[in-house]
Amino acid sequence: MARLESPGVGRLVPAARRAHPGHGRLRLRAGPGRPVTHRSGTADADAADAALGRLPVREALPALLRALDERGAAVLCAPPGTGKTTLVPLVLAGLVGDGQPVRRVLVAEPRRIAARAAARRMAWLLGERVGGRVGFTVRGERQVSRETVVQVVTTGVLLQRLQHDQELAGVDAVVLDECHERHLDADTAAAFLLDVRAALRPELRLVAASATTDAEGWARLLGDGGEGGGDGATAPVVSAPGVSHPVEVVWAPPARPVRPPHGMRVDPALLEHVASVVRRALREREGDVLCFLPGVAEIARVAGMLAGLDGAEVLQVHGRAPAAVQEAVLAGTDGGPRRVVLATSVAESSLTVPGVRVVVDCGLAREPRMDHARGLSALTTVRASRAAARQRAGRAGREAPGTVYRCWPEAEDARLPRFPSPEIAGADLTAFALQAACWGAPDASGLALLDPPPAGAMTAAREVLTAIGAVDAAGRATERGTRMARLGLHPRLARALLDGAREVGARRAAEVVALLSEEPPREYGDDLAGAWRTARRGGDPYASRWRQEVRRLERAVTAGGTGPGPSAAASPGADGDAKDGDAKGDPAADHGRRTGACTRSDDAVAGLVAALAFPERVARRRGERAYLMAAGTGAELSEGSRLGGSDWLAVAVADRPVTSASARVRLAAVTDEATARAAAAALGSDGEEVRWAEGDVLARRVSRLGAIELVARPLTAPDPALVRDALLEGLRREGPGLLRWSSGAISLRQRLAFLHRELGAPWPDVSDAALLERADDWLGVELGRARRRADLERVDAGQALSRLLPWATGDAGRLDELAPERIEVPSGSRVRVDYGEGQPVLAVKLQELFGRQQTPRIAGGRVPLLVHLLSPAGRPAAVTADLASFWKDGYRSVRAELRGRYPKHPWPEDPATAEPTRRTNPRR
Incomplete structure (x- = not known):
């Protein structure tokens, strides 16, 4: 990366001194046919001269001009107070200094306050008023003339101009100021400008200026995106000395x-x-x-x-x-x-x-x-x-x-x-996606951006744009989308303005959209219609800005031929051939014509326009102050809100605290179901709904608006496939315990689980997860017949489970051999084996095992049973997995403890040779 440090150039070329002795000044070039004048006489002229002479960025100007002459683009790093915002544009335009031809320069600022301030400062340095050779354009305010050479604009205005005139005809240089702030509009404008330089205007000069920035990243971007043609070249970085004040x-x-x-x-x-x-x-x-x-x-x-x-x-x-x-x-x-x-x-x-x-x-x-x-x-x-x-x-x-x-x-x-x-990285990309689509880069992959847009955010943005008709299925901008992009509004608000104007007239739609484009002060309240009335009669600064924006939006709509006037809006057929891209048969427009746009109250109009802008936020009441939005998020009104009690709301502004499951409504309007359904028609659905809910199969025909349930009727003959899916969902939620598990079924499942654990295949896994995964293999028949929970509860789980036995390999016949349900002991009794958990257990009275030396083994002799030796009363007296060792070492202590307690039972000295018995000793 080339970094150019200017050694300093002394003074800018001085002009002839004025007749007033002792007043020298830097040369300011007059416009054609007009002298340079300062608006307040010699004092202001001297102040301007002194200000120009003190700006440290002047030392970097030769290096900057040389970089632009050689490469056409440069990164200017200049600390605050050096004059990068004021002196550099004047020099690039040829208004200060000698030898530079007069050029037209655009300066892009991220904020309106900065744009106005920069223009006024530059005009003061020239001794002129804003609107002469230096002017500015921000949303809703424009002070320029045919003499304007340097125009300061916000990055949003620059984007609008680029979409309208990709070549930027008549502009020789663009300065992107404060690019370190990484505003989305500024990043987008930089990408578009680099496209312009690469394809249409290689002579267009581009300066990325900032006090603190990622100079290396911007240098790579401007180098690869401009005449460098992606060859890895970087734009020069020019650094200006900072103000010396510590x-x-x-x-x-x-x-x-x-x-x-x-x-x-x-x-x-x-x-x-x-x-x-x-x-x-x-x-x-x-x-x-x-x-x-x-x-x-x-x-x-x-x-x-x-x-x-x-x-x-x-x-x-x-x-x-x-x-x-x-x-x-x-x-x-x-x-x-x-x-x-x-x-x-x-x-x-x-x-x-x-x-x-x-x-x-x-x-x-x-x-x-x-x-x-x-x-x-x-x-x-x-x-x-x-x-x-x-x-x-x-x-x-x-x-x-x-x-x-x-x-x-x-x-x-x-x-x-x-x-x-x-x-x-984290913002709503809907407006960006529309800008990119109108530029001809629907997925933004070809744009020169420092950071690529997140894929998920772009997908969500395209879904919104598709729903409002701004882009087609391929992501390309429609005629309607192009018009939306030129309105200087977020696409949602552009949709509300265009469609709302057709229903309620351009003026009323513009008034509500202007409220939504800049959120009213908190003291206006959370009722959109009430805020509208307050703004109409208000004399505060917000109301003044609001009226200015209303005029701009009304002109934009009527100039485009969208909105009939209020009287025409109520007349069927007043929309003509919808040549502005608004399709006939639009549900919201049809609803507006049916209800009579001219007779709508402010509350109804506010609700309609807000719903058009944010259809997924139409909300239905589900509690005293609680609502459910169509997007599925809960919303709550603040205590004492006058919106409380309304059945339907169109939520315009809401935020969700990090710790809260519901959003807080900041601004909303009362609406009704018909308006909500018309505005959010794309979210409507009507169909059969069969699902597991409240512990059983719920089969209904449901009309929904997103997550909001409108109408539900029971289904008498639901689709069997949907019923089966619902039953499976019930099994997944509540487990196989929904079935009828007899003691035999439980025993079979335990024996199969033991064999799978000890021997593996072909013995099946019968855990809950495995059984649910193979439900078709063992429950297919029963699921095909069942219609509700009660049907599942009648299913014999043991009979169904037997279908999982390895019949195909012939191993199923060895089940009783490998995992016998009962074991015959020396007394002749057949004792049940407990396969519950861990090692299988054989619980048997001690006397019934007399004469048995070896512990019984199962699973082909691999696993010894854990023998619980019981007292005559059936209580565990000892536990062993090695009978021979127990008879030799453990039996004596058990005999000594229990013989006196159970004298009627035999307690031989040598149990290994004694006769096993289930009975007591005969009476003497």
Whole structure:
């Protein structure tokens, strides 16, 4: 792997100094026909000049440009604060420096807040407003113009553009920023871009940029996937020097152990400790404090604990925070109070929070996980990686020396994972699978990915896509699937939007889908229809974003010709020829037309759209707050939920605690059986069901919706083959004890087990497992006649078991010889042999064996019987497997003990020569 270290190039080419004395600046190239102007006069111009001159990444620019000229792709490793996000795109576009032609550059950021911030920073450096030569596009917001040369987009927007225009016409270079975070969209975009370079646009330049990353892996990927053509070549790695400001590490673990994160749960004791560390940092250090927490709920709790801080303002930054709040945090303060910024991982990279000199790191992060068995996806709390910890610490040293307080023991630091887990390893891959199918790689095997998608997750994703009509049987994207991919939604939500618009109109479908695409705040409640009404009248930031997304989705649907307006939706035949790919005869659409889309209440519409998005989560009540979802997972409502008492729910958001068998309903809508059956028609089944249940054969005709039983009627003449399978299942569950085992049958089984143990073949194994495995061989006739448990209980197990005897070899006739049921003793009695367990036992009165020297042996003389010598009262007096030795050594003590107790019985001096007897001595 080629690693290029730039020796430094001094300054970028200076422009002519301004007339104002003492103000030099780096050369900024003006657009055609327009001068370079700074929006706030000389002060801002000087600040921009100074900022450009301080960015350390400038020293790596010659090496980076040379690598791109020679190979067309490169990996840029630049620590936080070096300018990789702001200066590099400007240089690649030719807006800074001399000698570079003006090019169009796309910069892909993993988050909307980072995309907006990067665009504003670059525009400020150019002395312009966003939307001029630097613009941005994120979901629901776009500020670009015909003059835009550098456009910052989210990775999701980049994917949409690639699907619409694979050649990326007019784009000369793409920068994938913060690729170390391993978001699925970023990995997918990188794979598509490498395809574009290899097949369509070899001149397209590609930069993978990050502060901490697997540089070797990315270099191999970019080398093999680009012009290298898979020849093992690697892309150059260019490293930029870091900011010189040192960051002191202070280890601040809790005084007492805290419970590790469990699912979404974070120990409240850790949050209390983090709040105390923030207070400590404010006392011990100068400057603003940036505190990293895993999620919005934890931020809110810590903010509550910090309420009333003297001389400090507490701010919250996360993906759901209002844009105005985000911008205020990034703008900093000028002489105002100190700030405590509580943030999720959105503040790890691509952002500089002015004034921050202290970082408090709780050491936790959130990663997506998919429970494919239950169809539930959720975020889970994990320990942050060492790479993330370095990124977070770097926030404190962006502008001056700083300090990071790490809320875990120093000894645990080395045990942290090196990098974050790639999202592709544990996330829901449905959207990825659709993107890959639309790209022409249904199984994703031909895509250049650092980590391949798990086979099980891809199979589950394809099943979902097939069910919603997005891919065909071969996994290729259908016309409908292509349209879904271009909506900028998860395929499930795209299905709900397209099909819902046909039933209830584009506007109402878009409103509900917008709620599902970004989960409403927890204070909106768990009732989807209620949250919908709250968002309509709300003036909070979420409601504002929701309305913006509604407008985008409504335009997307109506522009594609899917959704008739609300009035047309209620009219039969309004769908025309369904040229958008929605097949006629769709059960949900037919149901919508029958019930009259225009007259539906908000509750009914919310239930329908949620059921269309998550058909396997339609749920039927089975208790006060308990429900069963069609996927087979139980679900529970929270205490006091207004959804309680509803017979049917369409569950939109649910998670399952690790220790719980049931999922917790976070957001759902009331629905009815007809809507559930229409939306989840693919899960419906109607057929004969014959199985072993509740201790007997249950034969019914059952209509089901997945795991939910809708209607059941008894079957009078069930299929005999199904009955036989049910009986076998009963035998497997309850064992052969279901049959009638007489004493003779038990004895026969014990004798056969003894012979199999001692002699092996051809004597059969008659253990429970073996008998069940060979049920056809010995129970075939009886199983063919039986219809229920009572029939099995009448089966003579001994008669059936005799079919397993080795008749074919002739050994069956030797059964009584090798394992006799009874043994004749010297007294003439025929005594039963007990083959129960271990060595066979012969229990006989001592007097009946007088005169017998040798112990009886069976199994062809291989196995001596274990003789239990009984007293006259039938109680064991001695146990031996060697009669001769007993008569010689053991008999005297037994005689001495029992002769006085049983005087009527003979106790000869020499039992070996005495007459055996079953009787007492004659009276004298």
